[in-house]
Amino acid sequence: MAKRIACLSTLVPPDGGKSYSEQVFEIFDAARRYNKEHAIVGVFIVYQDTLLNIFEGAGNELAQVIYRSNRDPRIQQFSVIVNQDISETKFTRWNLKLIHDNCEAHRDYLTKVHRLLEQKLKLGSPLDRLRYEKLMSLQREEKPPVMNDSAAPVFTNSLLSMKSWPRPTALRMDAGLMKICPLLIHKTVAYDRLKGLNLFSQNDELDRRLLQLHNVNALQITPQAQATPARPIQTAVRPAAKNQHSFSQALRHFIAQRRAKGGSKS
């Protein structure tokens, strides 16, 4: 009879110059090798310093895993929160999930995990409840109201900024995004200024691009207190900047030519 066991644990801060991520991967990597050999499937969920492991496999094999985990000096406060017999496995392999706060896909994933576990869930101690809720509270968060398109974001009179690059699986960098992102990353820019640059030949393209970024949570929009007086953009051109400009022009010309020559689609 196959079993499903879920357990919570907390990462011990690594010592000896090792980083937190190295620690996580070491644990995951060792588990992967072991689980592959022993036909154990499931998932290794990491959120901050909390680990939620779900194992599925033969009962005696799982017992061995639990024993090993219990003794692993890199994790602490290990406790089993689900232990059930199952007729079929829900996972197809052993996988790792690193959970981020603001990722829609992760929230959906946690919702699925919660549904899988909730019926047999035993959160025995306050610590377990705390850890589990910390993880699952992400899941229950209301979706941001911007999801229904009636409430499209207002760009006019607002300040725009990006904290990180959009993930390539969420949004592919193309020529249009390449024009905007470098201007916004770690900078705060007034929408009107951005518009004043006339980056795009089509009027609404800037808005469409910003919306794309907004939809993958890459854009931060804050209302602007008052309109900033237009400052002249860069007065004296330094020699370095001039070289930079010539180089950039030459490169763009080269790229355009290469593209025109074809050799590849799109």
Add this chain to the structure above:
Amino acid sequence: MTGIYQKLAIVGEVGAGKTQLIHTISEISPFMTEAKSSVDIGKEFTTVGIDYGRLALTPDIALGLYGLPGQKRFSLLWDMVNTELWGLLLLVKYNDELNVKSIAEILEHFRPAETGVPVVVGLSHADLAEDDEQLNLFLDILQFALDEFSLTAPVVCVDTRDAESSLGLLQLFDALNQPDLDLSQEEHNVV
């Protein structure tokens, strides 16, 4: 006008696609630095030393492409190239083992967050990922490594065999190299 020469360093592990990329975008083929690998690295040819390519953009403007092996023991080569770079491309090869160790070593050495050189992380062989979920996982782990070195860099999937994909990388570096237009609302010392 005096000539302008910029350098793009391409660093990545064995088989990441450095030679291929330079080949794809360069006019002249990379120097013949390929040699039969003495250890079994899963492919027949590996580059010994530096790959070099040169794009003559105009008669007196050129971009040099330097492909550098990603193993730490080559850090001497890294230092030779790592000055006044126009860009640093980290090529990472997608793999099922989810191994991003090489990138951590490279970042540790190049410290791009400190030097301020524009960095792009190119994930090659993404076509080999089983599905989107696996690819996402790999990207997560990559992000982990970047965060660790406080590096904010775009991560893009690239197929170095494809001209369009490779030119896209140059375009991205170009965008990253645009002088600060001083659009920023934060305190700026305008001289």
